[in-house]
Each structure stands twice: as C-alpha cells, then as structure tokens.
Amino acid sequence: MSAASVWSVAQFRLQGSKVLAVDMAGDAVKAKNGAMVAYEGEMTFKKMTGGGDGLRGMVTRRLTGEQMEVMEVKGHGTCYFADRASEISLVTLHGDTLYVESSNLLCTDSGLRTGTSFTGLRGASQGTGLFTTTVEGSGQAAIMSAGTAVVLRVTPNMPLQVDPGAYIAHTGKLKQHFQSGVNFRTFMGEGSGEAFQIRFEGEGLVYVQPSERNTIGGDV
Secondary structure, eight states, rough: OOOHHSOOOOEEEEEETEEEEEEEEEEEEHHHHHHOOOOOOOEEEEEOOOOSHHHHHHHHHHHHHHOEEEEEEEEEEEEEOTTTTEEEEEEEEEEEEEEGGGHHHHHHETTTTTEEEEEHHHHHOTTEEEEEEEEEEEEEEEEEEESSSSEEEEEEEBBBEETTTTTEEEEEEEEEEEETTTHHHHTOOOOOOOOOEEEEEEEEEEEOSOOOOOOOTTTT
C-alpha cells in the first residue's frame, strides 16, 4: 500500500489558534456545515446527510439525536474553517480511533471514517444511553474547545476523573465508566439532581476544555 493511499494530500495547519487552514490539491475534507469562513482557489461544496457512515450510523443518530451537519469540500486551493471563535487543536491518527463530542468536531480528512459509538449509561435512575462520535483511520482531524484544550495522559497506574461538561475527546485504549452520585460541583455543595463524572482507565489521552458547556451530563 502506497503512502498516497494511506494519507490524504490535504494539509491541515493553524492560522493562529482559532482558524484552520486546509491546503488541498484535488482531494477533499469533511467539515462542520457552515464552518467555512473563506477559501482561495477552485472549490466545490456538497452538504452531506449526517456525520456517520452507513445504515448503522443513520439509525443510531435517529435514536440518540447524535447529529452532525457535515459538508464535503473538494478542489484545489486553501479553505479556512472556524466556528464561534473556538480554539482549535489538531489530532493525527495512525490507524486508531478518536472519540469526540459531535459539537467539538470541526474537520477531518475525507478518508477518515466517522460514526457513532455507545459509551455507557448517562444516569443510574434514567438508564439513558450516551453516544459519542468516532473518527477512525489514518489522517488528520481538527477538534474545537472553549478555551485552549488541555491534553491529559491516562496510564494504568493513573486513572482520570473528568467532568462531562469539560470533556471533548479521547484516543487510545481507554475504558470509561460513569460514576453516578458525585461530580465536582457536589464537592462544593452546588450540585443538584443526579450528578456524575467520567472515569477513564487504561492507556491514552483525554482532551478537556477549561470552560464547561451546558449539558445534562453534570446534573441529570
């Protein structure tokens, strides 16, 4: 297998910390719909239905509401992407999988496969499921965060607890568990409802943001 068949020609680079520039030479990328802010050269644009590949991805999104409005950009030149002045981080995959919240995924190589994955139960009393977007293969992806993302390493001897509102993405051989009954706000007496946090165990990297988004993850 040649290098060209493994790696996309598209080159991802950051213009500052809040704009992604993608240089293309006849290839394509998949990006969050509406995130393109400018382009140079000759480009074609196509809106894609959903962010996951195949029938299973379509059914999963319909059941869970895990939605990704995606567009395909193809051509020769440079495209610039940004979304609400979010900070952008680049993730390079080497045949592995990136698990990322759909709202935090900005752009991927067109050769990377996207889908959804069941990650556990959101709350003990509700028994509702929590799904996350998966990006698989070899190539580059750009993820967004409210504030500069922090990358935390998890090892077998050092598990990690994360507030769901701060979680963005993770890679590696990690198992995650949802610990009900406690989150960081309950330590300070500010929690309400059924609180929980995410515990990661194994070997890998977890991306967190310094600003919590509003989510039912912290309090159910």
